[in-house]
Amino acid sequence: MKVLVIGGGGREHAIVHTLKKSPKVDHIWCAPGNGGIAQEAECVAIKATDIDGVVAFAQENQPDLVMVAPDDPLALGMVDALEAAGIRAFGPRKNAAMIEGSKSFAKDLMQKYHIPTAGYAVFEDSAEAIAYIKEQGAPIVVKADGLALGKGVTVAMTEDEAIEAVRDAIDGGAFGGAGARVVIEEYLTGPEVSVLAFVDGTHLKTMPSAQDHKRAYDHDEGPNTGGMGAFSPSRFYTEEVAQTCMETIFKPTVAAMAAEGRPFKGVLYFGLMLTPKGPKVIEYNARFGDPETQAVLSRLDTDLFDIFNAVIDERLHEIDIRWTDNAACCVCMASGGYPKAYEKGKEITGLDDVDGSFVFHAGTAVQDGKFVTSGGRVLGVTAVAPTLEEAIRKAYTDVEKIRFDKAHYRTDIGVK
Structure with missing residues (x-):
């Protein structure tokens, strides 16, 4: 079987790496x-948001399944376009991806x-927003309604901070x-937990819990990022919870989407x-989270290709979905300055010295046979062990063991 995965980040690497373990997948x-x-x-130079380009490639190369991983192409309707062309695709259709694409809709x-x-x-x-903030007081949370690469949320501890976020x-x-x-x-308090679930429109099966670290610096300080690391399972997610x-939450959400004529099929976060x-x-989120996926899929003990087809x-x-009885931790190494301005093209060394984790x-990117940085989040060093x-x-x-100029990472992933 041949599979086309859409995307180019750490999440997609985890999906590719996991699919490669399937005896049914040969390309x-x-x-x-x-x-x-x-x-x-085999990497293909097509942007993840290029719907026409992806459909044309799929029509020519006939993959048995296309897995659309990122939020943008899902929100733009890539799954709809693939299905309309007679191509088997995994992920929610545009009207269901709205659950992530518009926070006000959700x-x-x-x-x-x-x-x-x-x-x-x-x-x-x-x-009007500022008047509401002054009426409610702080702390308060301001969110951009649409997709903002995980950076559109401000947890404002003061009214001035919230007002600045609105402006x-x-x-x-x-x-x-x-x-x-x-x-x-409203500002909520308590431990945060991420739970991803496979959903087929009617049924859902949850994955092991995880916990993300959104802030750029230790002790949850600094600006929000796409995620600086994750671990699984959460210490707070008991069987009772x-x-x-x-x-x-889980069953009512799936039922609500179906009742609205927007049946959700894919991964719901x-x-x-x-x-x-x-x-x-x-x-x-209307897809696998990043970097939760790197931690969670490292614990999967069932053929991911079979799961995608069942959905x-x-x-x-x-289908019986099994998970190993262990724990995983993913530490993201980022470019200096991320999530704001950062430089690219820095040579990465030490990857061959890694022993015990998967990177x-x-x-x-590869330049002259060497790995170099080409984005904000560069690597997700992920280890699995009997205990967290x-x-x-x-x-x-x-x-x-890994080095590149101005490398930045949090030193407290998994501590909270």
Whole structure:
């Protein structure tokens, strides 16, 4: 079987690496891929958002399955276009990807179907938003409504910070069209947990819990990033919490999307806050999270290709998905300055010295036979071990062997 994976980051490397283990998969393309993915798949120079280019490639090369991983092409309708061309595709259609593509849509859905989430209001006028902030007080959360590469959220501890976030988004165009509308939310407290689930429109099966680290610096300080590391499982996600989430959040969300005529098929990501009043939804993603995927898929003990096909064929309830009884830690190594301005083209050394972890490439390229940096998040050093503490130790032991100019990483992944 031949598979085409769309995307070029650490998440896609993890998906390619996991699919490669399947005895049924004998060829993988990745568009556009990266330097590390090129060691495991045939990279194709097509942008992840080039729907026409991807469809044309698929029509010519006839993959048995196309896996659309990133948020942008899903929101643009790549799965719809592939299906219209008679090509088998994994991922939600455009009308279902809206659950991530518009935060206001997601909030309205939760309100309508009584799915627990933070109180909120939606604004397109900055003056009205600022008046609301002054009325509510801080701390408060400001979110760009659309897709903003994981950077459109401001957890404002002061009113001034929240007001600045509103002005940057609506008046300053900091996130382009994605920030023309903002969602202002109640500030919630409690441990954060990420739970990803395979969904076939009707049924869902959750993956092991994970925890992401969004802030750029240690102790959850600095600006939000796409994610500086993740670990699995969460220390706070007990069987009792899992059961509560299943009955009050997971099943109701899948049923709500079906009731709205937007059946969700693919991977649905639940970003949760375990508040003193119970679990609440912070956000949905319409795809595998990054870098949670690197940690979670490292624990998968079932053929991922089989799972993808079960989702597409709406027979997820028939497949037994197994996970290893261990823990995983992924530490992201980023370019200096990320998530703001950073330099590219820095040579990466020490990769051959890594022993015990797997290095997923996110922002790398190959120049003159050497790996160089080509993005903000560069590598995801991921270790699996019987205990979380051991996985953390193994990952950091290998992180310290890797070098590139101005390399930056958090030293506290897995501690919280």
